[in-house]
Amino acid sequence: xxxxxRKKPVRLLKLVVLxxxxxxxxxxxxxxxxxxxxxxxxxxGEKALDYQLDYLPEKDFLILQDLRLPGVLGRxxxxxxxxxxxxxxxxxxxxxxxxxVTFVPEFNQLIQRKGDLEKGYKDPIIQVxxxxxHLHYWLAKHQFPALPTxxxxxxxxxxxxxxxxxxxxxxxxxxxxxxxxxxxxxxxKNYNPANRxxxxxxxxxxxxxxxxxxxxx
Numbered sequence: 001x002x003x004x005x006r007k008k009p010v011r012l013l014k015l016v017v018l019x020x021x022x023x024x025x026x027x028x029x030x031x032x033x034x035x036x037x038x039x040x041x042x043x044x045g046e047k048a049l050d051y052q053l054d055y056l057p058e059k060d061f062l063i064l065q066d067l068r069l070p071g072v073l074g075r076x077x078x079x080x081x082x083x084x085x086x087x088x089x090x091x092x093x094x095x096x097x098x099x100x101v102t103f104v105p106e107f108n109q110l111i112q113r114k115g116d117l118e119k120g121y122k123d124p125i126i127q128v129x130x131x132x133x134h135l136h137y138w139l140a141k142h143q144f145p146a147l148p149t150x151x152x153x154x155x156x157x158x159x160x161x162x163x164x165x166x167x168x169x170x171x172x173x174x175x176x177x178x179x180x181x182x183x184x185x186x187x188x189k190n191y192n193p194a195n196r197x198x199x200x201x202x203x204x205x206x207x208x209x210x211x212x213x214x215x216x217x
Contacts, residue, residue, distance in 0.1 A: 001058045003206045004213070006050055006065040006081075011039060045096030046080055048156035052181045053081065053092075060189070061085055062206045067213045071134030079131055082209070083185070084202050087192045090185065091135065091151040093128045094178075098157050103164040103171040124153050125170050138212075144205050145197045150188060154178040 019036050022029050046066070053063055062084040071077040081092040099114035103123060110121045128151045135149060153175045155162060164171035176184055 001061070002053075002063045002065070004064040004066070004210055006046060008043060009039065009066075041096045042094075045094040045154075045156040048096070048178045049081060049092060049094040049154050049181070052154070052178050053083075055182045056083075056185065062202055064206060064209055064213075067209065069134070069138055069209065069212050072137045075134070077131050077134035079135070082135075084206055085189065086196045086199065086202060087189065087194070088148045088150065089135070089139075090188070091128055091131055091149065092181075093124055093131075093151065093153045094156060095124060095153060096156045097160050100161040100163065101155070103162075103168055103175070105165065105168045105171070125174065128153060139205075142205075142208055144208075145195075145201065147195055147197065148192055150174075152176055152181060152184055154181050 016036065018032050022032055050065065056063075064082045064084070065080070067079040067082055068076055069079075079091055080094045083090040083092065097112050099112055102111045102113070103109075103125075104111060105123070108123045108126050110123050112119045112121065132149055132151060136146075139146065151174060154177070155175065156178045158177055158179060160177070162175055162177075164175070166172070
């Protein structure tokens with residue numbers, strides 16, 4: 001069941017308006033075009049993730065999308081989608097890379113190649129692990145159950161080629177194309193039958209997340 005649906009980001013809406021009004025010769029026009037393209041691609045990746053989550057059984061999950069919560073040292077952290085299940089919590093991070101992406105664990109880096117162009121990014125696995133750390137802190141702060149937490153990183157473009165060295169087990173197991181996400185979640189659900197909290201307790205967690213996230217937006 002979707003508890004908090006995703007809305008188009010305010011920054012993206014502002015960029016759409018600015019893109020239509022800013023003169024082509026303005027010094028900031030190339031930046032606005034580039035920023036709009038980047039944000040639009042990110043939003044499309046998130047919506048592709050949402051589409052796949054529609055296939056999950058509603059009775060098994062409470063789904064909260066596009067969260068911003070206070071974490072460790074008062075620093076805010078964001079989660080694209082958070083799935084609450086009586087047995088576990090699952091963080092999902094959406095990416096909309098195109099071309100070929102290669103994980104380079106020695107440098108905590110991801111390299112994207114499109115044609116003859118290469119671009120480096122911070123390894124998204126490092127990013128989601130930090131989100132996990134913040135979420136554990138937030139749950140403990142509110143005295144909520146310490147259920148197992150895990151994550152998946154979804155690549156929305158089905159044509160994107162994903163590469164990682166055999167030794168980088170997390171990349172091989174946790175980075176998936178969006179269309180196979182529900183299968184991965186089902187497998188993970190079957191591996192975690194031990195711990196359990198009641199649905200009412202889970203709903204309390206969701207309501208606190210809603211409260212903390214809404215007052216920060």
